[in-house]
Amino acid sequence: RAKRDGRNALRFFTGEMQAQSVRALTLENALRRALEREQLALHYQPQVELLSGRVIGAEALLRWCHPELGAISPTEFIPVAESCGLILPIGEWVLRSAVQQLRRWMDAGLGELTMAVNLSSVQFRHADLPALVSRILDEAGVPARLLELELTEGVAMVDPLGAIAVMNDLHARGIRLSIDDFGTGYSSLSYLKKFRVYKLKIDQSFVRDLTDDPEDRAIVSAIISMAGSLGLQTIAEGVETVGQLAYLRERGCTEVQGYHFSRPLAAADFESYVRGGSRG
Ligand code: C2E
Ligand code: MG
Ligand code: MG
Ligand code: MG
Numbered sequence: 001r002a003k004r005d006g007r008n009a010l011r012f013f014t015g016e017m018q019a020q021s022v023r024a025l026t027l028e029n030a031l032r033r034a035l036e037r038e039q040l041a042l043h044y045q046p047q048v049e050l051l052s053g054r055v056i057g058a059e060a061l062l063r064w065c066h067p068e069l070g071a072i073s074p075t076e077f078i079p080v081a082e083s084c085g086l087i088l089p090i091g092e093w094v095l096r097s098a099v100q101q102l103r104r105w106m107d108a109g110l111g112e113l114t115m116a117v118n119l120s121s122v123q124f125r126h127a128d129l130p131a132l133v134s135r136i137l138d139e140a141g142v143p144a145r146l147l148e149l150e151l152t153e154g155v156a157m158v159d160p161l162g163a164i165a166v167m168n169d170l171h172a173r174g175i176r177l178s179i180d181d182f183g184t185g186y187s188s189l190s191y192l193k194k195f196r197v198y199k200l201k202i203d204q205s206f207v208r209d210l211t212d213d214p215e216d217r218a219i220v221s222a223i224i225s226m227a228g229s230l231g232l233q234t235i236a237e238g239v240e241t242v243g244q245l246a247y248l249r250e251r252g253c254t255e256v257q258g259y260h261f262s263r264p265l266a267a268a269d270f271e272s273y274v275r276g277g278s279r280g
Pocket of ligand 1 (some may be wrong): 061062237258
């Protein structure tokens, strides 16, 4: 009896795995043509300075709309792109498009904004990354200090010494690094001392229940004060309510980002949003 149940469970399991790998293969094939068919786009989410309420930057977030499959989340297709190597051309397209958009906003008189771009660990480990980023900035005539590369804690896991070398190289070129989803990865805090990090992005999972979860409040408070002592900036992700905002302000968080201010926007809508003035 137990044996039969076990076999059924196994069959169910493999059936589900099969469906998942079919989906991954479908996405992989569609993704190969996504760039040339212009199905990829960037949306931009405002980043707001907490004290002044001013928009001081944008995070570029990749969007893929396939004619038959519809809109596919980056949380689904980025891992597919990483496993088949497509993340390198796609990641380069993201970097170039975001930096060129920043140039257009500078020319349109939007003021000095920063542009944050998410980087896959596959891109980070690729030998040409620092030179590629410099080339893209030079081509667009954008100062390096306006670009922030968002990395997750995992990038340093495989090869910490290699990661330090890349970070030093990017730092020497004036490019800033922030740690995305901070607090959710596996890493030792000592890397904050060794790594050239500029900003910590407090993960939205700590922000979500900030108004009534004492543990989340303690964690967020500790991250902000530790960052302050180390001379790092902090930005809270996923800010949706005034209650969350009030707590972050009280603890001295420097920047905020989330639906309370705006969802990620198409470039033209981002521009209107910035011209609309300050908020918070
Ligand atoms: P992330 O970099 O941590 O981005 C934050 C995610 O939270 C985004 O989802 C954003 O739309 C969403 N978000 C922002 N504010 C709020 C809020 O107030 N509430 C809630 N519930 N969510 C909020 P998105 O755009 O679906 O991106 C998901 C992840 O996909 C990103 O997480 C990032 O890891 C990855 N990703 C997106 N674009 C790129 C890219 O160009 N390259 C790479 N390598 N990864 C990317
Ligand atoms: Mg990010
Ligand atoms: Mg994040
Ligand atoms: Mg994330």
